Amino acid sequence: MTRILVVEDEPGIAFGLETDLTMEGYEVAVEPNGAAAVERSGNGNFDLILLDIMLPGKDGFEICRELRRAGVRTPVIILTARTHETEKLLGFDVGADDYVTKPFSHRELRARIKAVLRRAAGDMPETYRFGGVEVDFTRGELRAGGQPVETTQLEFKMLTVFIRNQVLLLRRDRILGWVWGLGAHVTDRVVDNHVLTLRRKIEPDPQRPRYLVSVRGTGYRFDGPQTES
Numbered sequence: 001m002t003r004i005l006v007v008e009d010e011p012g013i014a015f016g017l018e019t020d021l022t023m024e025g026y027e028v029a030v031e032p033n034g035a036a037a038v039e040r041s042g043n044g045n046f047d048l049i050l051l052d053i054m055l056p057g058k059d060g061f062e063i064c065r066e067l068r069r070a071g072v073r074t075p076v077i078i079l080t081a082r083t084h085e086t087e088k089l090l091g092f093d094v095g096a097d098d099y100v101t102k103p104f105s106h107r108e109l110r111a112r113i114k115a116v117l118r119r120a121a122g123d124m125p126e127t128y129r130f131g132g133v134e135v136d137f138t139r140g141e142l143r144a145g146g147q148p149v150e151t152t153q154l155e156f157k158m159l160t161v162f163i164r165n166q167v168l169l170l171r172r173d174r175i176l177g178w179v180w181g182l183g184a185h186v187t188d189r190v191v192d193n194h195v196l197t198l199r200r201k202i203e204p205d206p207q208r209p210r211y212l213v214s215v216r217g218t219g220y221r222f223d224g225p226q227t228e229s
Helices: 011-023 034-041 060-069 085-093 106-120 153-164 172-179 188-202
Strands: 003-007 027-031 048-052 076-080 098-101 127-130 133-136 141-144 147-149 169-171 212-215 219-222
Touching: 003 011, 003 034, 011 027, 011 106, 027 034, 034 060, 048 060, 048 106, 060 076, 060 085, 076 085, 076 106, 085 098, 085 172, 098 106, 106 153, 133 153, 141 188, 153 172, 153 188, 153 219, 169 172, 172 188, 172 219, 188 212
Parallel strands: 003 027, 003 048, 048 076, 076 098
Antiparallel strands: 127 133, 133 141, 141 147, 169 219, 212 219
């Protein structure tokens, strides 16, 4: 059974998370104190950590930083009520795998947990196919109609992020964190330009994208096939 540690000091939120995730078949433990969470998180007994930012003892950023410095690779999803982009990107910089903004939908959180667990398990094929396109992760190569398509390192990394998180809405700040990292001075417009370039390489009709679709005013979603080979 997959074990999840919920680090949350708000009793109502902690209870709701524990109840919902237990019903989903996860084994859930709750820790309200930041300092105690470091010790519990570092023992290697959990498959995923849901980590609130505002905690007594130590905040979530400090906990995540300490775990990564200690070599703990357990996936971390940060739960934050902070809406500033720089604070969200800081989570990626200290080693978090994803973040969910409060108030959040339990349905979205469940989907993000599954996506992070898939990534952590390496649950990706060597080659992913959709339409007439093949993405060869082993060779770092994109092919369309059997022919290699030239991509930059950033383009291939972005495409990989979309495929690993297919059917999930990815906001621009989340894409920035995964692809460019916190230290990069990159605007949302740069993300949009890279998406347009990718569409020219993977879409049958880039003007009417079928796979890499826009979610108006929010971000993008990759609607690939539900099975990979």
